[in-house]
Amino acid sequence: MPTRKSSNSQSTKPESKAAAGAPSLNMSMAEIKTELIKLVQEKSLFDGDMVLPSGKIATQYLDLSETLLSARGSFLASMAILYHLREDIRFVGGAFNRANALASAVSSLAQIRGQELDTFLVLDDSSTRRYGHSKFIQGPLKPGADVCIVQDEVVDGIKVIETIRRLQEEADARIIQVIAIFDRLDGAKLRLENYGVDYTAILTMKDISQEELSARR
Numbered sequence: 001m002p003t004r005k006s007s008n009s010q011s012t013k014p015e016s017k018a019a020a021g022a023p024s025l026n027m028s029m030a031e032i033k034t035e036l037i038k039l040v041q042e043k044s045l046f047d048g049d050m051v052l053p054s055g056k057i058a059t060q061y062l063d064l065s066e067t068l069l070s071a072r073g074s075f076l077a078s079m080a081i082l083y084h085l086r087e088d089i090r091f092v093g094g095a096f097n098r099a100n101a102l103a104s105a106v107s108s109l110a111q112i113r114g115q116e117l118d119t120f121l122v123l124d125d126s127s128t129r130r131y132g133h134s135k136f137i138q139g140p141l142k143p144g145a146d147v148c149i150v151q152d153e154v155v156d157g158i159k160v161i162e163t164i165r166r167l168q169e170e171a172d173a174r175i176i177q178v179i180a181i182f183d184r185l186d187g188a189k190l191r192l193e194n195y196g197v198d199y200t201a202i203l204t205m206k207d208i209s210q211e212e213l214s215a216r217r
Contacts, residue, residue: 157188
């Protein structure tokens with residue numbers, strides 16, 4: 001007769017196996033960049049013009065959210081940021097709706113790697129809460145902290161500088177780095193460097209091949 005399992009017996013689950021070609025924590029920066037470019041080309045390139053957050057018109061429709069909100073894209077972007085992040089940084093964050101998912105993903109991956117990185121969000125006048133602890137800086141950011149601003153996409157750098165100023169005014173933060181996943185090459189690098197900020201873009205328009213853009217038209 002079949003016997004009932006003991007109540008203290010533990011069921012076992014088969015060990016999960018990494019999918020073929022899955023990214024790993026041991027990837028080099030060159031491998032991360034190559035995989036990220038492929039993913040952007042596959043998921044984020046569309047035909048047609050689009051209005052950028054700056055109000056300017058782009059001739060190619062590049063929607064990075066399709067890449068950065070995918071599991072693989074989020075992992076690759078976070079790995080790239082951690083690769084460039086200075087060791088003395090303990091806070092990463094940025095503008096509300098530009099850094100939410102990115103900063104959280106970076107913080108979670110850093111924890112897995114044994115790094116302690118807290119996050120913060122900088123709200124503008126329209127998104128600041130009018131109830132509870134109403135404030136422009138959300139998160140455990142400490143006054144005077146050294147921070148890195150992360151952002152999905154940068155155009156001319158003006159919005160980033162607005163975020164920097166708000167951090168300086170509201171939290172007396174020292175902005176040590178700005179790391180963007182994608183730079184549209186409209187003057188952000190020069191503007192931010194002239195402002196005295198260490199700026200890194202993981203990818204730029206030059207990394208997206210014209211052959212790929214032409215094939216999708």
